[in-house]
Amino acid sequence: MPWIxxxxxxIPALPILAAGLIALLPQSRRAPxxxxxxxxxxxxxxxxxxxxxxxxxxxxxxRIEFFNVPWLTFGDQVLRIGWLLDPITAVMLVMVTFVGxxxxxxxxxxxxxDENFTRFFCFLALFxxxxxxxxxxxxxxxxxxxxxxxxxxxxxxxxxxxxxxAAAAAAKKAFLVTRIGDxxxxxxxxxxxxxxxxxxFYDSGFGCLEDASVLHLVSHSTVLGLPxxxxxxxxxxxxxxxxxxxxxxxxxxxxxxxxxxxxxxLIHAATMVAAGVFLMARVFPLVVVGLNEGPGPALQVVTWxxxxxxxxxxxxxxxxxxxxxxxxxxxxxxxxYMMMGLxxxxxxxxxxxLITHAFFKALLFLGAGSVIHGxxxxxxxxxxxxxxxxxxxxxxxxxxxxxxxxxxxxFAGFWSKDAILDAANLWQxxxxxxxxxxxxxxxxxxxxxxxxxxxxxxxxRSASPGHPSHQPAETEQPIAxxxxxxxxxxxxxxxxxPAVMIVPLVILAAFAVLLGFLGTPAWxxxxxxxxxxxxxxxxYFSTLLDLPTLAVMLTSTVVVFxxxxxxxxxxxxxxxxxxxxxxxxxxxxxxxxxxxxHAWYINELYAATLVRLNSxxxxxxxxxxRFIFGGIVQLVSWLTLALSHIDRAFDTAIINGGxxxxxxxxxxxxxxxxRFQTGRPQTYLRFIGLAxxxxxxxxxxxxxx
Numbered sequence: 001m002p003w004i005x006x007x008x009x010x011i012p013a014l015p016i017l018a019a020g021l022i023a024l025l026p027q028s029r030r031a032p033x034x035x036x037x038x039x040x041x042x043x044x045x046x047x048x049x050x051x052x053x054x055x056x057x058x059x060x061x062x063r064i065e066f067f068n069v070p071w072l073t074f075g076d077q078v079l080r081i082g083w084l085l086d087p088i089t090a091v092m093l094v095m096v097t098f099v100g101x102x103x104x105x106x107x108x109x110x111x112x113x114d115e116n117f118t119r120f121f122c123f124l125a126l127f128x129x130x131x132x133x134x135x136x137x138x139x140x141x142x143x144x145x146x147x148x149x150x151x152x153x154x155x156x157x158x159x160x161x162x163x164x165x166a167a168a169a170a171a172k173k174a175f176l177v178t179r180i181g182d183x184x185x186x187x188x189x190x191x192x193x194x195x196x197x198x199x200x201f202y203d204s205g206f207g208c209l210e211d212a213s214v215l216h217l218v219s220h221s222t223v224l225g226l227p228x229x230x231x232x233x234x235x236x237x238x239x240x241x242x243x244x245x246x247x248x249x250x251x252x253x254x255x256x257x258x259x260x261x262x263x264x265x266l267i268h269a270a271t272m273v274a275a276g277v278f279l280m281a282r283v284f285p286l287v288v289v290g291l292n293e294g295p296g297p298a299l300q301v302v303t304w305x306x307x308x309x310x311x312x313x314x315x316x317x318x319x320x321x322x323x324x325x326x327x328x329x330x331x332x333x334x335x336x337y338m339m340m341g342l343x344x345x346x347x348x349x350x351x352x353x354l355i356t357h358a359f360f361k362a363l364l365f366l367g368a369g370s371v372i373h374g375x376x377x378x379x380x381x382x383x384x385x386x387x388x389x390x391x392x393x394x395x396x397x398x399x400x401x402x403x404x405x406x407x408x409x410x411f412a413g414f415w416s417k418d419a420i421l422d423a424a425n426l427w428q429x430x431x432x433x434x435x436x437x438x439x440x441x442x443x444x445x446x447x448x449x450x451x452x453x454x455x456x457x458x459x460x461r462s463a464s465p466g467h468p469s470h471q472p473a474e475t476e477q478p479i480a481x482x483x484x485x486x487x488x489x490x491x492x493x494x495x496x497x498p499a500v501m502i503v504p505l506v507i508l509a510a511f512a513v514l515l516g517f518l519g520t521p522a523w524x525x526x527x528x529x530x531x532x533x534x535x536x537x538x539x540y541f542s543t544l545l546d547l548p549t550l551a552v553m554l555t556s557t558v559v560v561f562x563x564x565x566x567x568x569x570x571x572x573x574x575x576x577x578x579x580x581x582x583x584x585x586x587x588x589x590x591x592x593x594x595x596x597x598h599a600w601y602i603n604e605l606y607a608a609t610l611v612r613l614n615s616x617x618x619x620x621x622x623x624x625x626r627f628i629f630g631g632i633v634q635l636v637s638w639l640t641l642a643l644s645h646i647d648r649a650f651d652t653a654i655i656n657g658g659x660x661x662x663x664x665x666x667x668x669x670x671x672x673x674x675r676f677q678t679g680r681p682q683t684y685l686r687f688i689g690l691a692x693x694x695x696x697x698x699x700x701x702x703x704x705x
Contacts, residue, residue, distance in 0.1 A: 004054050005065045008083045011047050014040040015129035022122040033118040037125040038104045048093035055090040060532045066138045066202045084138035087530045092135045099270040099362050100128045102504040107262040109500035127153040131271040140199040154272050158259040170255035177252040181242020188235030209285045233286040233298035244276025244335045247309045257324040261369030268331040269362035277338045277354050281347035303343025307433035309336030314443035319596035322379050323368045345423030348527040352519045353416035363401035363508035370394040374494040381454035382579045388456040390494040395456050397505035404512040406445040407560050415516035422552045442563045449567025458575040
């Protein structure tokens, strides 16, 4: 077995070890903490590149390698875990370590003045290590353990500024909402082990993703006639939907913006939200199984949930004012695209968009962090404006990320988004996901142009966050402010960020422009690598002229330009002068804008239904515990006490009294007996004499009678 496969565990182990060492450091040891975190991830990146190169060097049919080890033994059962190296793992490892490393480096500048700098890098390293463990797992059990560590560290990082009540609430919300999805994943995992007898993905023909196990699962049905394999896949998808922010478990993701911006970038680009899409790509053999012909139930669930999420989140983003919240809803929308891509085109389509999205979304979040840093912690886009003059490098990099996200021709997002739309256009059950994705692309171009107009164009509208007009005028939605330690809120001209923050932006911008060329229809290298097929040796320009592909490319291009034009027409043609001026869309349709600004009132709906129901049930439980169950316990205690008093009286007066009286009688009898047992012969003779006299008198009395 190759060295890199045998020692693949080192890739996640190094950041986890670094996190443990950082946890032992005093808070003042900032430089060693950053060095340990960055150094460990840099070594993991080198190992990931080695793993990728090894996989690339293998023949296409031999690109799945694994190593399993015994973990637990109970009875005659041996539970094994292991790690796996295949094309998806190889690509994801390089992406996570590379993007994560850039975010780590960026964080040294962004968090430079934070008093908990050391603790931040401890959590960051553990977060990255847990995600890497998810990627290499060859066992659903090992994946689930790492998955839960990802959830824990996301809680710690989202609530990193725990002194801010909003951040603490967002951390709890993220933890609880994702646990709901994880419950489905846990049930599916137990069911899979019960049905297949193993949680190993690959095990020389006996893994749960290999043909023998899948065929066995297909042969069994639930009581509703649904194949067991489909039911298990849908339950696993619940966990993926929670982590990847799919409707209806999306509500935690926008609130997660309360954490530091590097955390937002790491969550939205390379780690937590990508884990859900990766999980579905990993268990795709379970998802793809159908009843007869065409997509099966699980695949249709994944497709429709993804399509709905992509459009739903895009509508919300058009009415947000927090720069990070706009990007958060954009992430939810793009994750919907990825899920839809998995459903209509398989792992190659979904993972391709995941990879490109990781780079340009990391770029956008780090760019937003640069803007926030340059504006002294400001996050409300209405209080910005004209920043391209003050932050030219950030503006250029952010523009590249924005165009990639919109799917502008030749940028990375164009090729990966079009691959999804092309597959959706050919999806047999329905064309509706295609049109939902197309409309989502239009809205993406629109709301990103709106954001660019507010932030980088027009005139500077900055003001102190304490300004009375700082609250949103139309939507009354809360605006979070980045608690960048050491930055005072005051009115001054924005400034460009330091080099340690700018260089990662430039590198990510280059990838946002060029990365998509690895998977164009003319040279589908990425798709063939993921599918385990021989790599193309030359360009196939003729595929660009295929009528369905060409039609989708032209449609998406027209849609993107239309969205860009509408955004420019509404927001750039007439410059925004005042920070408290009403939004153009809000002025045109206040009710609809408010509705979208409140995210369709989903949070309020949950608060009025599920949260209130939970509160009512908790109150009823408290009442039951206090007055019913507590009353029963109190009554039993009173009865016990009464019985104990009765028992005590009976024992004292009757049992003890009778026993005491008997002992006194015996004692008195004994005392009388001792009067006769003096040991003196004279006394005994006297008694004999008296007895003799008494006897004679008795005889005389009898004779007389």
